[in-house]
Amino acid sequence: MNAAVEWYHGTDARFTDWQFPPPPLPEKKGLRPHSAVFLTSDLTLASAAGQHLCTAQLQPSARILDLRRLSAESDTMRQAVGRAELGNHCLWTHSVVDWCVGWNSGETMRFAPDRSAFSARLASLMPPAELAKAGSRAPKHQAAWLELQNLTRDWIELIAVTGRDLGYDALLANEVDRHRPGPPIACPLLIALNAKALTSPNWIFGSRGR
Numbered sequence: 001m002n003a004a005v006e007w008y009h010g011t012d013a014r015f016t017d018w019q020f021p022p023p024p025l026p027e028k029k030g031l032r033p034h035s036a037v038f039l040t041s042d043l044t045l046a047s048a049a050g051q052h053l054c055t056a057q058l059q060p061s062a063r064i065l066d067l068r069r070l071s072a073e074s075d076t077m078r079q080a081v082g083r084a085e086l087g088n089h090c091l092w093t094h095s096v097v098d099w100c101v102g103w104n105s106g107e108t109m110r111f112a113p114d115r116s117a118f119s120a121r122l123a124s125l126m127p128p129a130e131l132a133k134a135g136s137r138a139p140k141h142q143a144a145w146l147e148l149q150n151l152t153r154d155w156i157e158l159i160a161v162t163g164r165d166l167g168y169d170a171l172l173a174n175e176v177d178r179h180r181p182g183p184p185i186a187c188p189l190l191i192a193l194n195a196k197a198l199t200s201p202n203w204i205f206g207s208r209g210r
């Protein structure tokens with residue numbers, strides 16, 4: 001079933017084949033890089049990621065873990081993520097039920113800080129980051145916003161690295177989209193971990209972001 005699903009990838013770049021890790025891009029300057037490639041079967045979410053759109057399918061031979069299913073394999077992944085310092089301070093790793101519920105709602109793609117001193121420093125960044133989101137160009141506010149962006153990226157990267165270490169080629173999950181009109185919606189997410197996961201990109205011409 002998975003192999004037949006058409007997965008979309010939105011991007012401002014054009015390329016002939018997937019690269020792991022993706023090449024560094026000038027527009028992502030200051031953001032820590034991801035080693036995985038992200039796709040969704042939700043056209044609206046993919047279109048928001050860039051002005052070009054391509055599709056790909058999962059390779060039938062790919063080793064895939066569906067994090068939305070309550071399974072021993074997903075729990076092994078949760079425990080492995082929780083052994084890293086960042087993962088240990090993230091509430092999603094503290095219970096297998098929260099882990100599974102979060103991957104279904106799509107909230108697990110965001111770091112959920114615990115009550116430790118480690119997390120208190122992150123919480124202190126939120127007020128200045130909110131000011132940056134509201135339009136402040138003050139360097140202190142911009143730096144806080146960037147650091148929180150990178151925290152999310154570090155968390156997602158930890159998921160990707162752990163999945164790869166456990167021998168998977170791709171992870172299936174959901175990601176919450178809060179930006180479209182209406183209530184937040186959980187969109188299917190494919191995290192491709194290496195070149196064995198995907199067929200080559202097939203470009204949809206005339207595609208534009210939202």
Ligand SMILES: NC(=O)c1ccc[n+]([C@@H]2O[C@H](COP(=O)([O-])OP(=O)(O)OC[C@H]3O[C@@H](n4cnc5c(N)ncnc54)[C@H](O)[C@@H]3O)[C@@H](O)[C@H]2O)c1
Pocket residue numbers: 008009010011012013014015016017018019020022023025028033034036037038039040045046047049050109156175189
């Ligand atoms: N892009 C999507 O369609 C998409 C789908 C689902 C979720 N997301 C979410 O958006 C966040 C950022 O995703 P992103 O896709 O911008 O990744 P990213 O921030 O890691 O940026 C990497 C960029 O490199 C580009 N790239 C250029 N040449 C490439 C090549 N040869 N192979 C692979 N990639 C190449 C990608 O298209 C992408 O724009 C993710 O954390 C994920 O949660 C994005």
